[in-house]
Amino acid sequence: MKSSLLRSSVLLLAALAFCAGNLAAQQLVVSSLDASKFPTITAKVYLLDAAGKPLRDVSTRTIQVRENGTERRVTAIDCPPPVPVDALSSVLTIDVSGSMANTPDGRAGTPNMELAKSAAKAWIQGLPEGRSECAVTTFDQYGQIIRDFTRDRADLLSAIESLRPQGGTEYDAGLRNPPAGGLVVAEKGKHRRVVIFLTDGLGGGDEKKIIALAQQNNVAIFCVTLGMPAPDILKNIARATGGEFYEYVTTVPQAQAVYRAIQYRALGGEPCEVTWESLPDCNVNRNVSLEVPSQGLAAAMRYEAPQSSVPRLEVLPPSVDFGAVAIGRTEKEELTLRAVGRDVTITSITPMTPKGQFQLDAPATPFTISAGSSRTLAIRYSAADTAYRFARWAIANDACAGAVVFAAAGTRARPEPSIRLIRPNGGERFIAGSTTTISWDGVAPETPVQLEYSTDAGTTWKTITERTSGGSFHWKVPATPSERCLARVAEIDTAATAAADTGMRLTGAGEVILTSAFSPDGTMVAGASWSGVVPVWDVATGKKIRTISVGMNGPRPARAYYVEFSPNGRQALTAAEGNIVSVWDMASGREVAKFKGKPYNKTERWNSASTEGDVTPSPVFSPDGKKVLLMDENYTPALFDLSSGRKLRTFGEPQNGEIVTSAMFSSDGTRILTAGPDSAVRVWDAANGTQLQKIKHARKTEGATFSPDGAWIASVTTDDTVRIFNSITGALAQKIRPGKRYGASYLRAMFAPMEKAC
Known part of the structure; x- marks a missing residue:
């Protein structure tokens, strides 16, 4: 989590309600949040009432800010006076693709089409009386003018009410293609020109041409996405044309509030800048509520504070080794305690082992070290013999993690290690995003160990760190909620590792690698990681040659769970949570295509590690590298053109609540194989979508795969056959x-390369 999280340029939405009545009056819209100057935090907020008018008499005394429930001091608020615009020529461009009939999260709620209608109606009703004019256009794979510019509100409202979802999603059709693209219609506007572009899906579009046309005709484009992150193309279009983008709109009050904020901005208004002072805290994930209690208005947002803001006590070095000390001599080693983040009070220093010949010289507790300051302690060792001895002290403090000091001396044969975990030792509860200390003993401080944790009572394990030493490790607790967590420590056999490790260790992902893939020529390997980055390494040198960031899922990076190289190795496909599938140019690292969907036969799992059989070798890319096969937003196998992003065709559809469980290309790319629904396996013509074969089963099919030559099909059913x-x-x-x-796992079938076994 680097600076991209410290400066949130995404536009966040209010989501905090005070009471059950009049939700529309309770929504504030946050246009940006900047935490790059932590602890000073600045948010740009549209402080508007239900009618879209700016609030009066707003001051630092009338606004309350809380982070994780704790009130913060508001230090400044600046609301620039609006520069009024006499009239607007606005175009409401609305996605009417088939997915607009769905709800934003696929569950119970308001359909996207109704969200769009409510937002558009709020815009029309909020237009100033007089010369302002408005047009309504729609798009799927084609554009359509529903109403050309008019000042007749009743006519505009009637046009909005008539909208029905159908078809696909094509950004060019909605914005620049004549005669119905929003920019084409806006060109005829007589006043300040704005286009409000709303969509719930990923579509093809020529970003440069859209921006050029908007700038040529002096049109500001505001982009709104329902239930999904704004694609880069829409973010770039909004920024380049003087507009804004809003994402993850999921409710009617949010949609209406966003359109009122856009209208206020289009009419010459600017958001207020609210500044407050944060404080160090053990949890870097900050949930912020901004409230105007007198008006019943509130906004909710999130940001991630820098790790440097976590109060902690550093021990440098964490361990000392006196080595051989002559019998009768006393040696002294010093160590430093340093307070980071804020003042730290040391409440006790307790021996964890018999002191024996070791002595720790420290001030009487409690004592306090000021933030940024340090205190020097001394450890003395008086040698009575040359045997190996060690001692450990626990330093209790009021920072976010305890500290441990380890000392060793002696040169005789050291005892067999009996490593054990000291903390956690059962019963602790940790907050996601907080920092805690894992400590162990039973081995020398310089002995390397591996730390792991489990969220399923030890069925699967995730790596905390592959290698550390010193007896303790500061761990940032991940967002993997569970009541069945375990931790373990294991000594690394350095001699065995050196003898056996004739391969190459690739490092630098910074997080857990969920899946990996080699390029077709074997020169590169890429890994999809928990942290939302996909590192790419050169196999010959082990050096990281590129890092791909898959994008955001709300306020944090989206976790990448799959990566695949194209057949020619020039591109890579990534899949991340939030139904984000992207294709990247390996030479430049540039994103060349983006789709809303999921790959088939790939695990999207965050609470346990992938196990053998979770991933089958059925590529997402077509054999010629020109198309991709995905589960679309309607849970249907869909073939997409890579160059245009256009959906070419689908293969079957969900039936009776059952969806297709797997889909793959034949090796020559001419056929597509799907399994389910209705306990059937089907073969389709990839060129025209015609069903070529249907094979019924008595039991539900879980998956199917082609043999390498396409002559055979292997299917798996729920009766373990x-x-x-x-x-x-x-x-x-x-x-x-x-x-x-085993358990609830899925069976998977695959053919051996020589096709003589399955």
């Missing part, structure tokens, strides 16, 4: 029962 069929005739050739599966 693998069946082999002729892909042309559909005739059953073989039935295999590999044995009972």
Whole structure:
């Protein structure tokens, strides 16, 4: 989490309600939040009432800010006076693709089409009386003018009410393609020209041409996305044309508030700048509420504070080793305690082992070290013999993590290690984003260890760090909520590792790697990581040659769970939470395509590690590298053109609540194989979508795969059976029962390269 999280340029939405009545009057809109100068935080907020008018008499005394429930001191508020615009020529450009019939999160709620209608109506009703004019256009894969410029509000409201979802999503159709693109219509506007572009999906569009046309005609574009992050193309269009972008709109009050804020901005207004002072805290994830209690208005937002803001006590060095000390001599080593983040009070220093010949010289507790200051302690060792001895002290303090000091001396054969975990030792509860200390003993301080944790009572384990030493480790607790957490420590056998590790260790991802992929020529390897980055390494040198950031999921990076190289190795495809699938140019690192969907047969799992069989070798890219096969927003297999981003066709659709569970290309790319719904496996013509073969099963199908030559199909059903069929005739050739599966895992089938085994 670097500076991209310290300066949030995304436009955040209010989501905090005071009471059940009049929700529209309770929404504030936050246009940006800047934490780059922590602890000074600045947010730009549209302080508007339900009618879209600026609040009066707003001051530092009338606004309250809380972070994680704790009130912060508001130091300044600046509301620039508006520079009024006489009239607007606005174009409401609304996505009417088929997915607009869905709700933003696919669950119970208001359909996207109704969100769009409520926002558009708020815009029309809020237009100033007089010369302002408005037009309504829609788009799917084509554009349509629903109403040309008019001042007749009743006519505009009637036009909005008539909208119905259908078709696909094409940004060019909505913005620049004549005759109905929003920019084409806006060109005829007589007053200040603005386009409000609303969508719930990813679409193809020529960013440069859209921006050029908008700038040529002096049109500001404001972009709004429903239930999804704003794609880079829309962010760039908004920024380049003097507009703004808003993302993750999911409710009617949010949609209406956003359109009122855009209207206020279009009419010459600017957001207020609210500044407050944060404080150090153990949790870097800050949930912020900004309230105007007298008006019943509130906004909610999030940001991540820098790790340097976490109060902690540093011990340098964390361990000392006196080595060989002559019998009868006393040696002294010094260590430093340093307070980071704020003043730290040392409440006790307690021996964790018999002191023996060690003595720690420290002030009487409690004592306080000022922020940024340090205190020097001394450890003395008086040698009575040359045997190996060690001692440990726990330093209790009021910072976010305890501290441990380790000392060792002696040169005789050191005892066999009996490593054990000291903290956590059961019963602790940790907050996601907070920093805690993991400590262990039973080995020398310089002995390297590996730390792991589990969220499923030890069924699977995730790596905290592959290698550390010193007896303690500061760990930032990840967002993996569970009541079944365990931790473990293991000594690394350095001799065995050196002898056995003839391969290459690739490092630098900064987080857990969920899946990885080699390029076709074997020269590169890429890894999809928990932290939302996809590092790419040169296999020959082990050096990281590129890092791809897959984007944001709300206020934090989206976790990447899949990566795949194109057949020619010039591009890579990534899949991340939030239904974000992107294609990247490997030479430049530039994103060349983006889709809303998920790859088939790939695990999207955050609470446990991937296990063998979770991922099957069925590429998302077509064999010629020109198309991709994904599950679209309607849970249907869909073929997309890579160059244009256009959806070419779909293959089947959900039936009776069941969806297609797997989909893949044949090796020559001419056919597509799907499994489910209705307990069937189907073969489709990739060129025209015609169903070529349907193979019914008595039990539900969990997956299916082609043999390398496409002659055979292997299917897996819920009765733990693998069946082999002729892909042309559909005739059953073989039935295999590999044995009972483990737990709730899925069976997967794949053919051996020589096609003689499955």
